[in-house]
């Protein structure tokens with residue numbers, strides 16, 4: 001049986017189910033208890049699990065991030081709520097020097113099973129310090145897994161897998177999708193890491209899209225279909241590990257690819273995936289692989305400017321049409 | 333020396349031996365560096381032995397510690413063996429971290445050592461989180477967070493002290509004030525008093541002579557007991573001194589500290605000599621017995637060095653192992669293998 005629930009409800013259910021199943025799991029972050037976070041994603045959890053397991057902290061991101069690492073090293077399974085993805089910069093040492101490296105530096109003796117839940121996504125008119133999509137920065141660090149759910153279904157299944165994983169996992173939730181609904185099974189399910197979802201099959205071009213960019217890709221694919229172009233959409237679901245095979249198989253079939261992610265384009269997720277396609281499916285390609293990330297500018301406040309900075313369905317469709325017609329996007 | 337005689341002979345003997353073991357480990361580590369047999373650099377613990385031993389002798393194997401870049405002493409004191417330590421120092425497969433950590437991350441994890449941290453102050457969150465875990469899981473282990481005077485300048489400490497105090501966590505912050513952070517005197521980097529900083533959070537704070545193993549042990553024993561009863565956290569400032577440079581390569585130190593100052597600590601305040609004298613005065617051990625212990629440990633350390641020098645390096649296939657728990661080889665898993 002399935003029912004329609006919001007992305008936010010899916011996250012909440014995943015956490016509640018895992019906390020019921022495993023008493024070592026706890027939640028820690030700012031205003032996670034009675035307030036249930038500013039996005040209300042965690043509402044109701046403190047009522048069920050109490051303040052010992054839904055822990056409100058002072059505004060001390062490096063502090064509670066570091067504490068989660070220590071708790072994870074000593075048989076607890078913390079879920080850290082980082083209110084905005086932009087605050088990743090405050091916890092970089094604890095996340096990247098401590099959590100990510102402890103298992104390796106200890107020769108495999110110490111584990112750090114923690115989940116860092118945070119968000120991403122622009123166009124909420126929140127300006128440069130509350131709008132960033134920083135997944136590439138985290139994905140760059142060996143020892144961290146990175147999930148990017150694209151709907152309520154993925155949000156629940158990936159989060160449950162993350163909580164059971166023995167490694168530090170960072171989950172980026174697009175904060176504009178919290179109220180989006182999707183069909184979610186009533187029965188328990190988990191989504192394994194490293195398994196991309198072929199969201200739509202197609203023949204002419206592959207659109208690899210993460211998180212909310214899957215919606216952008218779908219809209220673009222609808223438009224392209226009207227022009228007789230059949231687009232295949234691949235949602236990697238986790239960018240670390242990355243299901244390279246599914247992506248490469250698709251590109252070998254379609255011979256063209258656009259990679260779409262909301263992080264900054266330069267040195268980003270799109271660059272990494274595009275590079276792998278170019279390296280490993282080069283002889284199958286009929287056109288250069290195109291990256292579509294966020295514009296390389298801090299996110300501006302004004303709607304007139306902000307909307308220019310993120311990939312759009314029409315932008316994706318335009319690029320797809322051009323490369324399907326054999327036009328160069330960048331003059332030589 | 334504070335004469336409490338609250339312990340039995342075995343305890344005194346173990347404290348003495350553990351301090352001598354640390355000194356012997358460091359003397360050999362220094363030689364390995366000077367003879368170019370050790371990769372990289374290392375930070376010597378010599379001079380600070382009474383801190384690690386006084387504290388760790390108050391702990392059980394279930395109790396946790398977090399250690400620092402100057403961590404060999406903590407590692408020995410928390411129960412590590414020479415062979416696996418020297419192997420780690422030399423990057424050998426049998427090292428505690430399979431040669432992946434080296435001097436700055438050396439730790440015998442099976443005895444509750446949560447790792448040595450090369451980020452100054454970097455383990456303050458980890459130690460406090462371990463204490464949160466104890467509370468959360470209903471276990472009664474206590475965590476001791478070792479750090480230097482220099483680390484008190486890190487903001488993380490104030491964040492986690494605040495939470496530890498709010499939530500009454502069983503953690504003891506143990507600041508080894510050896511007078512210097514790298515080449516800078518503590519007075520130049522620390523305003524006001526360190527104990528007052530902890531007290532500002534309502535944390536009981538203590539100062540103790542870090543060269544007096546019994547004083548350190550007595551205080552820690554009391555605080556560990558109180559932590560187990562839910563009366564933590566606590567802060568201890570231990571006044572101590574490092575005999576060597578900041579690291580083994582820091583040879584000419586005249587520009588930041590005088591030879592007289594070093595000599596004074598080494599001759600008048602040496603924690604091992606002074607405890608040895610006390611053991612003699614108290615007729616717990618004779619001078620001959622002390623010498624015999626020293627020689628035995630020296631021989632044990634030298635044998636372990638020989639063992640480690642001849643031990644194999646990790647197989648090259650280990651380079652991408654242990655990146656993720658549950659994943660044999662990270663490059664296969666990540667799909668990013670070169671070539």
Ligand SMILES: Cc1ncc(C[n+]2csc(CCOP(=O)(O)OP(=O)(O)O)c2C)c(N)n1
Pocket residue numbers: 375401402450451452453479480481482483484510512513514578
């Ligand atoms: C965050 C950070 N900053 C700087 C350094 C370089 N560094 C290594 S040890 C050290 C001094 C530490 O002094 P203290 O905490 O007193 O410890 P001690 O070396 O005296 O044992 C510094 C600055 C570092 N490792 N980490």
Ligand SMILES: [Mg+2]
Pocket residue numbers: 480481482508509510511512513514
């Ligand atoms: Mg110091």
